[in-house]
Amino acid sequence: MYLRFAKRLLLETDKRLLWKAVANAGYRGVRSVQKHKSRLKRGEFFPPFIYISIINSCNLRCQGCWVDVAAPQHKIEIDAMDRLINESKAMGNSVFGILGGEPFMHSELLEILAHHPDCYFQIFTNGHFITDEVARELKRLGNATPLVSVEGNEIVSDERRGKLNVLSKTMEGLENCLKHDLFTGVCTSLCQTNIDDLLTEKWVDRLIEMGVFYTWFHIYRAVGPDANPQLCLTPDQQRRARQFVVDMRVTKPIVFIDAYYDGEGQALCPAATGFTHHISPWGDIEPCPVIQMAKESIHDERPLRETFNESEFLTEFRELAASATRGCIILERPDLLEDLAERHGAKDTTARAKSFVELNEMTSHPSQYDPGHEIPEKSWAYRMAKRFWFNDYGAYGKHFRDNEWRKPDGKKAAAREGEAPSEPLGA
Numbered sequence: 001m002y003l004r005f006a007k008r009l010l011l012e013t014d015k016r017l018l019w020k021a022v023a024n025a026g027y028r029g030v031r032s033v034q035k036h037k038s039r040l041k042r043g044e045f046f047p048p049f050i051y052i053s054i055i056n057s058c059n060l061r062c063q064g065c066w067v068d069v070a071a072p073q074h075k076i077e078i079d080a081m082d083r084l085i086n087e088s089k090a091m092g093n094s095v096f097g098i099l100g101g102e103p104f105m106h107s108e109l110l111e112i113l114a115h116h117p118d119c120y121f122q123i124f125t126n127g128h129f130i131t132d133e134v135a136r137e138l139k140r141l142g143n144a145t146p147l148v149s150v151e152g153n154e155i156v157s158d159e160r161r162g163k164l165n166v167l168s169k170t171m172e173g174l175e176n177c178l179k180h181d182l183f184t185g186v187c188t189s190l191c192q193t194n195i196d197d198l199l200t201e202k203w204v205d206r207l208i209e210m211g212v213f214y215t216w217f218h219i220y221r222a223v224g225p226d227a228n229p230q231l232c233l234t235p236d237q238q239r240r241a242r243q244f245v246v247d248m249r250v251t252k253p254i255v256f257i258d259a260y261y262d263g264e265g266q267a268l269c270p271a272a273t274g275f276t277h278h279i280s281p282w283g284d285i286e287p288c289p290v291i292q293m294a295k296e297s298i299h300d301e302r303p304l305r306e307t308f309n310e311s312e313f314l315t316e317f318r319e320l321a322a323s324a325t326r327g328c329i330i331l332e333r334p335d336l337l338e339d340l341a342e343r344h345g346a347k348d349t350t351a352r353a354k355s356f357v358e359l360n361e362m363t364s365h366p367s368q369y370d371p372g373h374e375i376p377e378k379s380w381a382y383r384m385a386k387r388f389w390f391n392d393y394g395a396y397g398k399h400f401r402d403n404e405w406r407k408p409d410g411k412k413a414a415a416r417e418g419e420a421p422s423e424p425l426g427a
Helices: 002-012 015-041 078-090 109-115 132-141 154-161 166-179 201-210 235-249 304-310 312-324 334-344 355-361 380-389 395-399
Strands: 049-053 095-099 120-125 144-149 185-190 214-219 255-257 276-279 284-286
Touching: 015 095, 015 120, 049 078, 078 109, 078 304, 109 132, 132 144, 132 166, 144 166, 154 166, 166 201, 185 255, 214 235, 235 255, 312 334, 312 395, 334 355
Parallel strands: 049 095, 049 276, 095 120, 120 144, 144 185, 185 214, 214 255
Antiparallel strands: 276 284
């Protein structure tokens, strides 16, 4: 597999684009993680990877989307983006995740990329706005990788994403990326309606044949105003997805990204470990994209390094999330987030002003934390990468005790006010 992947890199890539990816995302990305680890040893904090939702607008209306895509358009202006990226670069960061809404609806996205040739940007997109001209400009810039979302066949895509002919337009954008030799990925939010079609060797082989170089299968999260919890995967299905990824990594010449497991197959949360936090289109600094509450903003006067380092709200979030579960706290224990926001006076960062109501109405769902069913990596390359550059950074060793969150008085937290104390999922 490694030789076949090396052959693909040698024969199927634009060498200038490959070099930019290796230098900006590889070398500088690894260096940013090393700086992060050094900061943690000194008792300091700044996430080495930041997700930035640059705009709330989108042409689709996806089930389970947490973004206020129907609200009046709001975006992070180019000056604010430059300041955010430059302050992050000063801390050693070089890789950024660009989200929306739909990022390519931001009229200055390409200009932002051009301002930072020493960075690398992973752009989460539905592909509909990647025209031939846009793909050509992305190739000229050389510092961005489109991650195109494919959510099922024609019928499923239309249903999941709230419009007609979604898949054909997505594939057109994907083909434009591949036509111009962009280092391109395809991601899927696995749910009940697409797991059987896309979590397959046939689909992976098709991606390789098309020229896609990496893929990302992540689990559907029932959040937002149209949460649709019936789409959530069962624990058995999540184990199936994890096993599939582990098996394919040692057989297929394509990169499989995952952000929710270490090399031993233990679950983790990138926000709980401090690997990443999220910036909303309004500039709010949130724990992660799906947890829409904040105390601080990139528009605050103090430098970003001080904001991240001194935020009591973000610090307690990481400690709370790491002590509650090795999985996703918003899926398993949304009640704890309500309590956290109340203690810190965190604001609802949605335009719809209903994120706290939605939290209150959420019921518990299984996430990637499934104790007793860990599936370790088979690939030595992935095991090594996760051991040195992507792991829990000691977060769970410090805070995770007895697989349950305890209040300061030592009692288990109740799932809701007035309910009996809850047991951890998977216990």
